[in-house]
Amino acid sequence: MALLFEIFPNTSEPIYLQIETQIRKAIASGRLKKGDQLPSVRALAEQLTVNPNTVSRAYAELTTEGVVESHPGRGVFVAERRAIYSGEERERRLDEALHRLLDDTAFLDLPLSRIIKRLETLSTQYHPKPPKI
Amino acid sequence: MALLFEIFPNTSEPIYLQIETQIRKAIASGRLKKGDQLPSVRALAEQLTVNPNTVSRAYAELTTEGVVESHPGRGVFVAERRAIYSGEERERRLDEALHRLLDDTAFLDLPLSRIIKRLETLSTQYHPKPPKI
């Protein structure tokens, strides 16, 4: 089975971050489990038609964060699942992301209820159930 | 009255955007009202110890967005409140901001309800983002 990674080049989100996020999500949703092998840099780059450097960078960051482990010559594997962020750190990151949202939407003059409703909608599209294979 | 604006140079957020956001918030909160004069480019640049061009850029963007009006030789003033974007465009921008939020929080492993609750809290006490230490 090929991992169904999907990137959207027509987005402001950097591609290497999209790749990271996709892998993190795949792990969070259980599609990828501890010990699973990730596609090689070259293979994934070809599949996504992006520059191999871009894939490398994503893998490198995931490696330094302990999400994946690189075993030179054998490949890159999903690491032991563990909480990467402390509770405090998660709070901080959540608040930071929410502040950014408030900044970005402040001048759109939309009621909070509208924002939340749309968030709920997008959230279900964003966290799809793992596909039944 | 003390400093109207405050910026945090050691953040990934560009300075000119921090300035824009602060001004938008000051207007939204009523601290700045229609017709009020903003500090001069040079004065604000000095106060924030940034280059005048940086302030200029923030003012220019706010001007094209219709948030403020520039009158060369006289100064920059808070403009009449008006919505310049079409409903479609506002939805597009909302979706963009929400996608960014979902990306930022995807791997924090927090339930959506938790995110929304925190959003509601922060929304009421909306204030400038603290610096990354």
Place this chain on the structure above:
Amino acid sequence: MALLFEIFPNTSEPIYLQIETQIRKAIASGRLKKGDQLPSVRALAEQLTVNPNTVSRAYAELTTEGVVESHPGRGVFVAERRAIYSGEERERRLDEALHRLLDDTAFLDLPLSRIIKRLETLSTQYHPKPPKI
């Protein structure tokens, strides 16, 4: 294919605005289509012998207007066509432009019918403004 763009530095119209206008026209006329890549900032700057910052500014404004999309590391591309301004805002901008026309022509002592007839003619052969000699 020869030069895509041409600017006239000895005009009162700012260079970055000339660049913006030329790109808008190229898109409107179909010479540039959705997805087409614009010349790189540095390349266009060299071609026009202006500072890269000047081109950058034009691209940045077109980006915030949604006319083009910037993908750092890849380039700037023509975006999907969309109307970002509300009907109200478009009327406001039309009125502003028309007022300027009336100011510019007020003392030429020409009947309105003459102005409109010429406008209809020019409208069909719309092309870049010639330089002031």
Place this chain on the structure above:
Amino acid sequence: MALLFEIFPNTSEPIYLQIETQIRKAIASGRLKKGDQLPSVRALAEQLTVNPNTVSRAYAELTTEGVVESHPGRGVFVAERRAIYSGEERERRLDEALHRLLDDTAFLDLPLSRIIKRLETLSTQYHPKPPKI
């Protein structure tokens, strides 16, 4: 009778140009005739609550264009009515103004008919009949 000059500070049009245009229009419409005395710089500046330098500049430009004549110590007077611009020059200026209009409205995506209709409306408001005194 005081001349009912009116300026709009909340416009991008420079104030000195607004003053020039008003005087030109007053002459074109017959409200000011050859030999009529214009208000003094100081008086007009006070009436419009603008900087005297601004009025000075407007008078100076009108003087060099031959629209008014300055008689130091006596005042400024409307000059002999004459065509200031040659036919050719008028064509050139008209085309220039129309090109600017087309540039400014190109991205508003409005049909020409709409622009012309609005132009006709604004034109009647802009060239009011001289008031019956």
Place this chain on the structure above:
DNA sequence: GTGGTCTAGACCACG
């Protein structure tokens, strides 16, 4: 290679 941000400093138009 690509674009984005910022500084420094010059010059101009407007009031």
Place this chain on the structure above:
DNA sequence: GTGGTCTAGACCACC
């Protein structure tokens, strides 16, 4: 004094 434009050159992130 005010803001607006442009250049030159540095540094960074992304591909």
